[in-house]
Amino acid sequence: MDIEQGCYVVIFTNQLGADREGYDAMAARMIELSAEQEGFLGVKSVRDGLEGITVSYWESEAAIANWKANAEHAAAREKGRERWYMEYQLQVCKVERSYGFG
Amino acid sequence: MDIEQGCYVVIFTNQLGADREGYDAMAARMIELSAEQEGFLGVKSVRDGLEGITVSYWESEAAIANWKANAEHAAAREKGRERWYMEYQLQVCKVERSYGFG
Numbered sequence: 001m002d003i004e005q006g007c008y009v010v011i012f013t014n015q016l017g018a019d020r021e022g023y024d025a026m027a028a029r030m031i032e033l034s035a036e037q038e039g040f041l042g043v044k045s046v047r048d049g050l051e052g053i054t055v056s057y058w059e060s061e062a063a064i065a066n067w068k069a070n071a072e073h074a075a076a077r078e079k080g081r082e083r084w085y086m087e088y089q090l091q092v093c094k095v096e097r098s099y100g101f102g
Numbered sequence: 103m104d105i106e107q108g109c110y111v112v113i114f115t116n117q118l119g120a121d122r123e124g125y126d127a128m129a130a131r132m133i134e135l136s137a138e139q140e141g142f143l144g145v146k147s148v149r150d151g152l153e154g155i156t157v158s159y160w161e162s163e164a165a166i167a168n169w170k171a172n173a174e175h176a177a178a179r180e181k182g183r184e185r186w187y188m189e190y191q192l193q194v195c196k197v198e199r200s201y202g203f204g
Contacts, residue, residue, distance in 0.1 A: 009113065009195055011157055013146050015204075044115050046148045046155045053148045053155040055113055061198070087204025093111055093195035096163070102117075102189025 001042030003057050007095040008064055012054045014088035023084045026076050033072060039063025050086070057095075064092060103144030105159050105200040110166055114156045116190035125186045128178050135174060141165025152188070159197075166194060 003009075016023065031043055034056055041057035058064050067073060080088075105111075118125065129147070136142055136158055143159035160166050169175060182190075 003191070003193060008198075009193065011111065011113065013157065044153075044155060046150045046153050048148045048150050051146075051148050053146060053157060055115065055155060055157075081203055085204060087202065089105070089200065089202040091105060091111065091200045092198045094198055096110075096194045096196055098191065098193045100189065100191040101183055102187060 001057065003041060003095060003098045005095055005097055007041060007098075008058045008061055009093050009095060010054075010056045010058070010064060011091045011093060012052075012056075012088060013090075014052045014054075015086045016050045016052070016084055017086040019083055026079070026084075030073065030076055033070065034067060037063065037067045037070070039066070061092070103159065105143065105197060107197055107199055109143060109197045109200075110160045110163055111195050111197060112156075112158045112160070112166060113193045113195060114154075114158075114190060115192075116154045116156075117188045118152045118154070118186055119188040121185055128181070128186075132175065132178055135172065136169060139165065139169045139172070141168070163194070 031045060034040055034043055039059035040063065041059060043054065043056040045054040046052065133145055133147060136145055141161035142165065143161060145156065145158040147156040148154065160169070
């Protein structure tokens with residue numbers, strides 16, 4: 001994953017509720033499906049119990065809009081609000097700089 | 103935490119190595135210390151075993167630079183590279199839009 005200045009990132013922080021049935025399969029499917037989208041650069045997702053953070057990286061805002069418009073993704077989001085998520089926050093951000101170690 | 107367009111966020115994704123002694127105490131201390139800094143807006147951190155993601159939100163790039171220059175933080179980063187982290191990536195990003203549910 002080569003993340004550079006000018007890329008975009010979606011930060012999705014969330015807290016699950018009590019009903020987790022079907023959640024893990026949906027989450028795994030969304031990771032898989034996002035990776036098939038045009039302009040996808042990479043994704044990292046970590047969950048500890050109810051708390052989760054997923055960051056996905058994209059070439060452009062248009063790529064994010066296309067992913068948001070994906071029908072299967074839209075259905076998963078609706079089910080997430082109805083059933084799985086107690087709360088979530090989402091930020092769309094532009095990468096100013098990026099570096100790493102190791 | 104009120105995150106709006108124009109705020110900045112630091113995304114820190116990391117993988118720990120085998121030596122974890124002292125890591126959890128350092129990580130907790132850095133969360134605490136970051137929250138005392140000028141321009142700090144909030145932080146979320148999730149770890150699942152070796153994989154971690156921390157996102158911290160800031161009023162400005164200057165606030166991020168000040169936090170980076172904090173001596174205790176700099177010492178922790180150095181120890182992190184020497185001892186705890188197998189690898190990490192860091193992005194400084196500007197928030198374009200933010201919304202939530204719940």
